[in-house]
Amino acid sequence: MTAQTLFEKVWNQHIVQPGGEGLPAVLYIDLHLVHEVTSPQAFTLLREKGLKVRRPDKTLATMDHSTPTTPRGIDGVIPVTDAQAAAQLEVMRKNAADFGIPLYDLGTRNQGIVHVIGPEQGLTQPGMTIVCGDSHTSTHGAFGALAFGIGTSEVAHVLATQCLLQYKPKTMAVRVDGRLHPGVTAKDIILAIIAKIGVGGGTGYVFEYMGEAIRALSMEGRMTICNMSIEGGARAGMVSPDETTFEWVAGRPYAPKGADWDRALARWRTLPTDDGAVFDNEVVLDADQLTPMITYGTNPGMGMPITATVPDPDQVGDVSAKMALDKALKYMDLQPGQPLLGKPVDVVFIGSCTNSRIGDLREAARLMRGRKVADGVRVMVVPGSQQVKAQAEAEGLDRIFKEAGAEWREAGCSMCIAMNGDQLAPGQYAISTSNRNFEGRQGKGGRTFLASPLTAAATAINGVITDPRQLVLEMA
Amino acid sequence: MEPIRKFSGRLVPLPINDIDTDQIIPARYLKVTDKAGLGAACFTDWRYEADGTPKPDFIMNQPEYQGGTILIGGHNFGCGSSREHAPWALMGAGFKAVISTYFADIFRNNALKNGLLPIVVDEATHRQLISLAQEDPQTQVTVDLATQTLTLPDGRAVTFPIDAFSKECLLKGVDQLGFLLDLEAEIAHYERENPARVNTLG
Numbered sequence: 031m032t033a034q035t036l037f038e039k040v041w042n043q044h045i046v047q048p049g050g051e052g053l054p055a056v057l058y059i060d061l062h063l064v065h066e067v068t069s070p071q072a073f074t075l076l077r078e079k080g081l082k083v084r085r086p087d088k089t090l091a092t093m094d095h096s097t098p099t100t101p102r103g104i105d106g107v108i109p110v111t112d113a114q115a116a117a118q119l120e121v122m123r124k125n126a127a128d129f130g131i132p133l134y135d136l137g138t139r140n141q142g143i144v145h146v147i148g149p150e151q152g153l154t155q156p157g158m159t160i161v162c163g164d165s166h167t168s169t170h171g172a173f174g175a176l177a178f179g180i181g182t183s184e185v186a187h188v189l190a191t192q193c194l195l196q197y198k199p200k201t202m203a204v205r206v207d208g209r210l211h212p213g214v215t216a217k218d219i220i221l222a223i224i225a226k227i228g229v230g231g232g233t234g235y236v237f238e239y240m241g242e243a244i245r246a247l248s249m250e251g252r253m254t255i256c257n258m259s260i261e262g263g264a265r266a267g268m269v270s271p272d273e274t275t276f277e278w279v280a281g282r283p284y285a286p287k288g289a290d291w292d293r294a295l296a297r298w299r300t301l302p303t304d305d306g307a308v309f310d311n312e313v314v315l316d317a318d319q320l321t322p323m324i325t326y327g328t329n330p331g332m333g334m335p336i337t338a339t340v341p342d343p344d345q346v347g348d349v350s351a352k353m354a355l356d357k358a359l360k361y362m363d364l365q366p367g368q369p370l371l372g373k374p375v376d377v378v379f380i381g382s383c384t385n386s387r388i389g390d391l392r393e394a395a396r397l398m399r400g401r402k403v404a405d406g407v408r409v410m411v412v413p414g415s416q417q418v419k420a421q422a423e424a425e426g427l428d429r430i431f432k433e434a435g436a437e438w439r440e441a442g443c444s445m446c447i448a449m450n451g452d453q454l455a456p457g458q459y460a461i462s463t464s465n466r467n468f469e470g471r472q473g474k475g476g477r478t479f480l481a482s483p484l485t486a487a488a489t490a491i492n493g494v495i496t497d498p499r500q501l502v503l504e505m506a
Numbered sequence: 507m508e509p510i511r512k513f514s515g516r517l518v519p520l521p522i523n524d525i526d527t528d529q530i531i532p533a534r535y536l537k538v539t540d541k542a543g544l545g546a547a548c549f550t551d552w553r554y555e556a557d558g559t560p561k562p563d564f565i566m567n568q569p570e571y572q573g574g575t576i577l578i579g580g581h582n583f584g585c586g587s588s589r590e591h592a593p594w595a596l597m598g599a600g601f602k603a604v605i606s607t608y609f610a611d612i613f614r615n616n617a618l619k620n621g622l623l624p625i626v627v628d629e630a631t632h633r634q635l636i637s638l639a640q641e642d643p644q645t646q647v648t649v650d651l652a653t654q655t656l657t658l659p660d661g662r663a664v665t666f667p668i669d670a671f672s673k674e675c676l677l678k679g680v681d682q683l684g685f686l687l688d689l690e691a692e693i694a695h696y697e698r699e700n701p702a703r704v705n706t707l708g
């Protein structure tokens with residue numbers, strides 16, 4: 031047998047009908063995650079055509095995007111004050127009920143951001159194909175699954191047939207050698223990769239992250255990295271599963287049990303990329319060289335080491351790249367050559383499917399313990415799921431955040447997407463652990479610096495953009 | 507879906523790189539449960555002031571470009587969010603095709619499923635089309651899906667790539683779901699051979 035990549039193995043195992051001669055392959059989907067924003071029109075299509083959901087048992091719906099994260103009332107209910115959002119949530123409930131799909135409803139114990147709950151429940155497993163009407167479905171690739179975002183038409187395809195029409199993408203090895211220094215995290219790795227290849231650099235590819243630094247990461251760190259594959263243009267990012275993966279999955283509600291577990295484990299161990307397997311392309315990064323990263327512009331590729339200064343459009347050779355940088359700096363109201371360290375921020379957002387898991391909250395809490403948030407800065411800590419929230423509360427992290435002066439919220443996408451009431455005012459600056467700094471992403475006219483939870487927490491304390499390494503060293 | 511064959515249209519140049527789908531249609535407009543009305547919000551934050559008055563500089567607000575049906579974006583058009591609301595909004599705003607040097611994968615897939623043609627041209631042609639459109643807003647090009655050609659005002663025709671399956675569906679005006687529904691036997695066979703790996707209803 032020729033040596034194969036992880037991607038090729040998973041792809042080949044899911045072929046219902048091979049493509050060729052202009053036809054796409056028909057790919058079987060093991061798990062379809064659904065949320066309220068990108069699914070309503072798909073269910074409408076099913077109704078129009080009189081179709082059923084083929085495999086409700088491989089489908090799971092949650093509510094996360096348009097849901098408020100405001101604390102519960104004394105009745106224990108999360109209030110939905112936006113009529114349009116309330117109607118959209120109601121449509122999700124009706125669709126789930128009519129089509130027999132399990133739903134993690136707002137405020138119930140398993141509800142949360144779609145990419146947080148899949149792994150948390152043990153639904154995300156190595157070797158699976160996973161899709162969702164959401165580009166950050168790439169997150170699940172951290173487990174050695176082939177997971178990618180789809181549009182609403184494709185959501186209808188999967189609901190009706192459990193299959194997708196796909197042309198085989200190319201593969202890119204993304205190798206991160208060496209070791210991270212204290213205070214430098216998975217988020218900094220992925221921001222550095224995207225700064226290097228640009229937001230379109232991975233178009234047409236599936237990434238496989240590999241190398242010493244990736245192996246050393248926790249599952250949460252790997253999820254952070256795979257999550258942002260799409261910001262480099264790749265629909266999917268994967269990591270070959272190893273003991274770290276298996277340990278994380280074991281014992282979760284939907285993980286195989288007993289003899290099933292042994293069989294699953296035997297199968298999963300055959301998945302990692304074979305020695306000598308060939309990739310279509312390769313990028314290499316040295317973790318030893320990395321510092322905390324931050325973005326200065328209006329796409330995730332406009333990132334730099336936190337100690338660097340804002341680049342000068344006049345130094346950019348390519349005309350359209352220069353225009354893009356000019357436009358970005360104007361929107362961000364930043365000057366070429368300006369350092370970002372010391373720049374005041376209005377809001378600190380710790381959350382989103384990139385960085386809202388328990389490990390992320392522990393990191394942030396570690397820096398904020400016994401300290402106070404700087405005056406005049408709004409700090410929001412938004413757990414990725416109700417389970418994460420419950421775990422954090424059991425560990426007392428909520429108290430650390432609240433005593434520091436931060437807001438402790440209900441689970442959801444929150445200020446990552448600003449369609450649920452949590453948003454920046456025009457002109458405000460935020461440092462955010464989310465994944466997109468597009469114009470208006472966190473609120474119309476709002477300005478976003480993307481960074482790690484450590485950088486966000488250090489910035490919360492000082493009120494100005496802060497390199498977290500000093501604080502991390504002091505605590506060691 | 508209406509079949510697409512051959513059409514002519516005027517160009518609307520928006521030569522900005524990496525136009526993301528959040529700009530095409532911001533998230534706050536995604537609280538809808540249908541596709542209606544998204545055209546009015548297409549590029550809304552670039553197009554309108556906070557009070558709703560049109561920004562005169564923005565290309566879609568310039569009188570000479572009214573009625574243009576073919577948008578030319580910069581490189582890597584449609585990156586970011588997978589929202590299919592982006593092609594719905596562009597079509598709602600009257601566009602039938604978008605030209606770029608390359609498209610983000612999910613946007614391209616979404617566009618093809620809705621009959622919004624993503625037309626990839628080489629960099630030289632891209633530059634030429636932008637300057638033609640900027641110099642003369644009346645510049646008209648012709649798109650012929652059957653021959654996969656884009657004909658410039660000087661009569662030069664460039665070919666553009668499109669996968670054979672999507673092309674066939676667009677020429678016939680049929681959606682792609684029908685093709686999958688016809689594979690019932692193959693899908694059932696796959697399911698028998700590959701027992702469930704996951705069961706969310708436990």
Ligand code: SF4
Nearest residue numbers: 166382383443446447
């Ligand atoms: S947290 Fe942000 S990026 Fe993640 S699913 Fe929600 S809106 Fe999308």
